Structures are given as structure tokens and as C-alpha cells.
Amino acid sequence: MTSDLLLDRARELWTGLAVRPVEFSSSDGANVVVSPGSRLCPPLWTGIVVLGGASIVTVPSVHVAKLMAGASRKLSDEELVDEDRLREVLPVLDVLGPASLFYLDRADFLPVQGGAAVEEAVCGDDELAALLARAGEEDAGESGLEVITSPAFVLRENDGVVAAAGYQAWPQSVAHLSVLVAPGCRGRGLARAVASAAVAHALAAGRLPQWRARPHPSKRVALALGFQELGSQLSVRLGDAVSPALAGETVV
Numbered sequence: 001m002t003s004d005l006l007l008d009r010a011r012e013l014w015t016g017l018a019v020r021p022v023e024f025s026s027s028d029g030a031n032v033v034v035s036p037g038s039r040l041c042p043p044l045w046t047g048i049v050v051l052g053g054a055s056i057v058t059v060p061s062v063h064v065a066k067l068m069a070g071a072s073r074k075l076s077d078e079e080l081v082d083e084d085r086l087r088e089v090l091p092v093l094d095v096l097g098p099a100s101l102f103y104l105d106r107a108d109f110l111p112v113q114g115g116a117a118v119e120e121a122v123c124g125d126d127e128l129a130a131l132l133a134r135a136g137e138e139d140a141g142e143s144g145l146e147v148i149t150s151p152a153f154v155l156r157e158n159d160g161v162v163a164a165a166g167y168q169a170w171p172q173s174v175a176h177l178s179v180l181v182a183p184g185c186r187g188r189g190l191a192r193a194v195a196s197a198a199v200a201h202a203l204a205a206g207r208l209p210q211w212r213a214r215p216h217p218s219k220r221v222a223l224a225l226g227f228q229e230l231g232s233q234l235s236v237r238l239g240d241a242v243s244p245a246l247a248g249e250t251v252v
Contacts, residue, residue, distance in 0.1 A: 003228060006103045007052045009208050010230055013172045014040065014049045015056065024054035030072040030080060032057040034065050041235035042096070050077045051101065051231035064238055067091075081232040091239035098234040100219060102211035102227035106203050110226040112196040115189070120197075121152045127161040128152055134182050142214075143180035144168065150175070153197035155190055165194035167202050167209070175202035176210045179221070191221045199225060 011024050020035035030048070038058035040047025046068060047058045055077040059065045071089045072080065079085040081098040121128060132140040140146065148166035155163040162185045167175040179195045202209045211222040212233065219229070 003105075003230075006105055006208075006228060007230055009172065009174075010101065010103050010210070011051050013170065013174050013208075013210075014051065016171050018047075018056060018058050020058070022056045022058070024051060024056055029069065030055040030057045030077065032059060032065050032068045032072065034059055034062055036060045040233070042237075045096075045235050045237045048080050048234045048236070049101075049231065050081050050233075053077055055080055063240070067238060078232075081234040083234070083236075086234075086236060090236070092236050093239050094237040096235040097214065098232045099212045099214045100229050101231045101233055102213065102219075102222040102229050104199065104203075104209040104211070104225065104227045108226040108228070109199060109203060110224065111200055112189075112193045115193055116155050118153050118155055118194055118197040121154045121161070121164070127154070127156075128164055131161045131164055131180060131182055135180055136183070139183075140180065144176070144178040145180045148178050150198065150201060153194045153201070155194055157185070163190035163194045165191070165198040167198055167207075169207070170210065173207050174210050175199075175205070175207035176212070177202075179218070186217070191217075192224055195221060196225060 015022055017039040018035055019037045020033045022031050022033040025031050035058040038047050040049055040058045044060045046064060049056055057068050059068055074089055075085055083095050086092055147168055149169045150166040152164050152166045154161045163181040165179040167177050170176045179191050181191050199209050211227050213219045213222055
């Protein structure tokens with residue numbers, strides 16, 4: 001699969017999650033659509049996805065659509081997922097992200113060979129619960145391990161799970177990867193080992209692996225497995241005020 005085909009599949013996923021019809025376009029400004037039920041972001045938030053140099057934006061109301069349309073004429077696609085630049089032109093109250101979006105073609109997969117034995121565990125296993133508790137609420141939530149629909153692939157040390165990975169089945173046959181390594185065990189290649197097993201399982205099921213990363217160590221693991229970075233995602237919660245930078249804008 002070429003990068004173009006990867007990009008097409010990734011865009012198909014996110015336009016579907018937008019719920020309302022919208023397309024990635026290279027025309028001036030982002031394509032903004034009012035979609036209160038959008039799955040690009042939490043309810044009543046604004047979701048921004050940039051893939052391959054083009055963007056789509058879902059907003060909860062016409063008022064926010066006007067704000068985003070004005071902002072998109074001032075900012076490039078890359079700046080739309082830059083929190084600092086957004087705050088300069090929009091009344092931003094809260095932000096989730098940005099997260100880089102990576103995708104993997106089967107032909108580019110670089111599986112881990114040898115090393116520690118990765119085992120398959122049952123979702124909801126007490127050992128997985130212990131790993132989640134050990135990692136802490138923030139890291140556990142960030143990993144998404146609690147909501148995987150695949151088997152969990154784990155590494156054990158001293159009779160306990162120290163690393164685990166799996167994926168959640170998303171629309172368009174996408175496998176959204178989740179990886180978690182216990183504090184004190186990171187930086188040893190454990191994430192790559194368990195993630196490799198989860199990716200292999202996803203590919204065998206005919207799914208498109210997706211890796212969403214914020215911290216740099218997570219990005220390094222994705223790249224080491226052969227993933228390609230195609231874009232970014234950001235969610236923002238906007239206030240009612242109009243930014244001074246947009247004052248006087250006429251939106252049609």
C-alpha cells in the first residue's frame with residue numbers, strides 16, 4: 001500500500017467520525033462543519049484533524065463555526081493544531097492534544113524479532129488491572145488499554161505484567177493501538193515488543209493499524225515499527241467571546 005492509499009484510508013476514517021458530510025481539501029481554509037454528534041472530539045467541543053496537509057473541523061454550533069471559519073483564514077493547516085497559535089486568535093478555554101497520527105502499511109511493518117516472550121492475556125485480567133493501577137490514572141487513561149477490544153499482549157516479570165498492548169476496533173476496519181509500560185520499566189524496549197504483537201494481530205485481521213501519540217517516546221516506538229506520521233488531531237473547547245484578532249471579521 002502506498003502512502004497515498006494510507007492517507008486515503010486515514011481520511012476516510014476521520015470524515016466518517018465527523019458524522020456530518022465533510023471532506024479534506026487543499027483549498028484556502030479548513031472545511032468546517034456543524035456536527036454536535038462528532039466523534040472527533042468530546043461533546044460540545046471543536047475537533048480538528050489535519051492529514052496530508054489538509055484539514056477538517058467539526059464544531060457544536062453555528063456560532064463556533066463562524067469563529068473557526070475566521071481563524072482558518074488566518075492560520076495554516078499546521079497552525080490549526082498548534083495550541084499557542086489557536087489561543088492567539090480564538091477564545092480557547094481548554095485543549096486536548098495535539099496528538100500525532102501514525103498509520104502502518106503491512107509491507108512497512110518492522111516486527112520485533114526474538115527477545116522476551118510476549119504472551120496473550122484475557123482482557124479484564126487481574127494482572128492488567130494491577131498494571132493500570134501501578135501506572136497511575138493519567139498514564140492508564142492516556143494509554144486507552146481499558147477499552148481495547150482485541151486480546152491483550154503482555155510481558156511478565158517477577159510474576160507480574162510490566163507491559164501490555166492491544167487495540168480497539170474503530171470504524172473503517174481501523175485498529176487503534178494502546179500500549180502501557182509500568183513506571184520503572186520504561187526505556188527498555190518493552191513497549192515495542194508488546195506493540196509489535198498487537199500490530200501483527202491487527203494486520204492478520206485485515207485492519208489498518210493507527211497509532212496516536214503525544215509524548216516523544218511513543219512516537220519513537222511507532223516509527224521503529226514502521227508507522228508513517230500522516231497528520232495531527234486536536235480538540236478545543238471554545239468560549240463565547242470573540243478574540244480581538246477576529247474582531248471586525250465578516251463571515252459568510
